[in-house]
Amino acid sequence: MSVFFTIHTDLPREGPGCRESLDWAMSVAQPPRNARICDAGCGPGADVARLLDHAPEGDLLALDLHPDFIERVARGWAQDGRVTAHQGDMATPGGPFDLIWSAGAVYHLGVTEALRGWRGALAPGGRIAFSELVWTTDAPAVAARSFWQAYPAMTGIDGLCRRIDAADYRILGERLLPQAAWRNYYDPLSERVARLREGADAELAAALDETEREIAVWRAHGDDFGYLLCVVEPR
Numbered sequence: 001m002s003v004f005f006t007i008h009t010d011l012p013r014e015g016p017g018c019r020e021s022l023d024w025a026m027s028v029a030q031p032p033r034n035a036r037i038c039d040a041g042c043g044p045g046a047d048v049a050r051l052l053d054h055a056p057e058g059d060l061l062a063l064d065l066h067p068d069f070i071e072r073v074a075r076g077w078a079q080d081g082r083v084t085a086h087q088g089d090m091a092t093p094g095g096p097f098d099l100i101w102s103a104g105a106v107y108h109l110g111v112t113e114a115l116r117g118w119r120g121a122l123a124p125g126g127r128i129a130f131s132e133l134v135w136t137t138d139a140p141a142v143a144a145r146s147f148w149q150a151y152p153a154m155t156g157i158d159g160l161c162r163r164i165d166a167a168d169y170r171i172l173g174e175r176l177l178p179q180a181a182w183r184n185y186y187d188p189l190s191e192r193v194a195r196l197r198e199g200a201d202a203e204l205a206a207a208l209d210e211t212e213r214e215i216a217v218w219r220a221h222g223d224d225f226g227y228l229l230c231v232v233e234p235r
């Protein structure tokens with residue numbers, strides 16, 4: 001098993017998120033009860049149940065590149081015919097969908113590129129809700145800036161709005177995820193790191209160090225950056 005999955009297997013989610021924010025996004029997106037939904041970059045499927053709560057007569061395609069995540073979603077939803085778990089590239093999700101939900105995954109494609117590509121995957125009136133990492137200050141701490149150099153496309157909120165505009169989409173609502181959403185991701189991850197420390201070989205130890213560094217940057221400077229949850233539709 002890769003070092004990544006040694007650390008990440010069976011975590012509840014793979015990025016910040018919370019029920020309250022998803023509910024807010026659905027109150028803006030207003031998918032029909034029978035909506036066709038795509039969870040693009042679904043990871044372990046943390047949001048699948050809540051998305052379906054908002055479209056109880058609909059169906060959901062859970063899409064991710066990684067077979068381990070897709071197997072987990074397929075196993076968890078084997079008894080529910082509304083959910084299809086599919087290993088594939090979210091750049092070409094199929095469709096048409098009334099809603100594309102993408103929590104913390106759009107950065108893999110680039111915001112403008114993803115939104116442009118998904119236009120043809122939306123049903124008439126279809127909407128997209130996605131979260132994306134942004135700076136919340138013009139002067140972030142050096143440690144935060146240094147850590148997130150790994151993601152050079154990261155901008156402030158204005159920059160993200162411009163990237164959405166460049167794809168010719170209108171923003172229906174946007175708001176930062178609360179700190180609770182980060183804890184939903186980082187608390188179980190911290191516990192996992194602590195548990196794996198003992199007996200870790202050099203490769204695993206290096207990956208654990210990097211994970212701890214990410215969490216430490218958030219604990220110390222989490223006000224300098226955040227995930228902006230955006231609900232958008234094509235113009």
Ligand SMILES: C[S@@+](CC[C@H](N)C(=O)[O-])C[C@H]1O[C@@H](n2cnc3c(N)ncnc32)[C@H](O)[C@@H]1O
Pocket residue numbers: 012013014015016017040041042043044045046063064065066069088089090091102103104105108
């Ligand atoms: C930060 S994780 C978020 C996962 C999940 N949405 C959550 O909030 O727990 C990003 C996910 O995007 C997936 N991913 C990355 N590139 C992808 C692609 N081109 N197509 C489908 N999934 C992709 C990764 O495998 C990973 O599961």
